[in-house]
Every structure is written in C-alpha cells, then in structure tokens.
Amino acid sequence: MKIILLGAPGSGKGTLAKQITKDFSIPQISTGDLFREIVKTESPLANKVKEIMKSGALVPDEVTIQIMKDRISKPDCEKGFILDGFPRTIKQAIELQNISDIDIVILVNLSNDVIVERLSSRRTCPNCGEIYNTTTYKKESCEKCATKLIQRDDDKPETIKNRLEVYEKNTAPLINFYSEKLFMVSSAGSPIETYAKVKTFLQDLEDKN
Secondary structure, eight states, X not given: OEEEEEOOTTSSHHHHHXXXXXXXXXXXXXXXXXXXXXXXXXXXXXXXXXXXXHHTOXXXXXXXXXXXXXXXXXXXXXXXXXXXXXXXXXXXXXXXXXXXXXXXXXXXXXXXXXXXXXXXXXXXXXXXOOEEETTTOOOSBOTTTOOBOBOOGGGSHHHHXXXXXXXXXXXXXXXXXXXXXXXXXXXXXXXXXXXXXXXXXXXXXXXXX
C-alpha cells in the first residue's frame, strides 16, 4: 500500500504515519527526517538544506526528488510506504508519478491557529528524535535518553507562520490534483480518534485489494 499524507505542517501527519507503520508494516518516509539526517553531514548539500530549513522555505524540487527517489528504492519499500511531507508541489507530484504509483492520499485537516499553538509548544530530543509538548510534558530533558530538549528552528512561531504561507501557496493545490484518490480526516480530536477513522478506511481498502 503506497500512501501520501497531505496536510499543513503540524497537522499531525507524523503521528498518524507512525501508527500506520505499526499496524500495516510499511515504512514512514518523512522528507523532514531525511533532510535533518543530511544536515548532520559535512557537504555543500548539507549546508544548503540547513539554511533553507532555518528560513522555513521549501528545499528545491530537484534536490527533494532525488533524495526521495533514492529512499523509495530501498528494499523496505517493496510492499509499500507512507510519504510524509512529499510531494509538496504539483511539480513534485508529477515527478512522483514517474517514480511510483500511489494508492491513496490522506488529507489531514487542522486550523492554522491550532497548528501554531501545537508547534510552538513542541520540543525535540536532538539525540533520539523523540518529540514532546510543553503543555503536557514539563521536563527539560528527554524521558528516553536524558538529553536536553530543544526547540527546532522550524518550530518557532515566526517560522511556523512562514511555513503555513508556503503550504497554502505550493502544497494546497495538491488537494485538487489528488482529488480522485483523496480521503479526508480531521485531526482536531485526539491522535487516537484521528487514527481510528484512518485505520478503518485503510483496512477496508486493503480488504478490497
């Protein structure tokens, strides 16, 4: 099963992807995670991606497409995958058609006000990648590895607003592009409530195939 998760940054796509991965045994592929791995290396590409991420803008299509093509060619993607954060533009979607067929596109809906509130409260462990929210987690260190938590540059309020503007301009048109394969779900409730609807839909889709 090849799935695209579509929705604004902070709408809950990453959490949803992890739940789908667990139950359907297909890998989550997050462009954000791939980019963060790249910036840990010492290379011209790493420096370029790092500066773009700090500003909240999109990484150029040609760079993103090559990174994604390399990733979905790995053996763990033979039975399917979940794309989280890709494609982000119509151009990327067209290029993706040349790389792989997509079965379903899940649109995760959430208002911008709630997104800003959620993301600005998010803290990340730079060591293991675990994510916490300051409204529910009051410690300054990671519960898993005791590393001091940080606020990523792209989770700061001014960058979030820029990311949402970029999404509306470049990514929202994908809703029409994928209209025939679209399944829409609201993430305004709890992650459990959101996933229950998605799981039922995917199980029905899997049974039909």
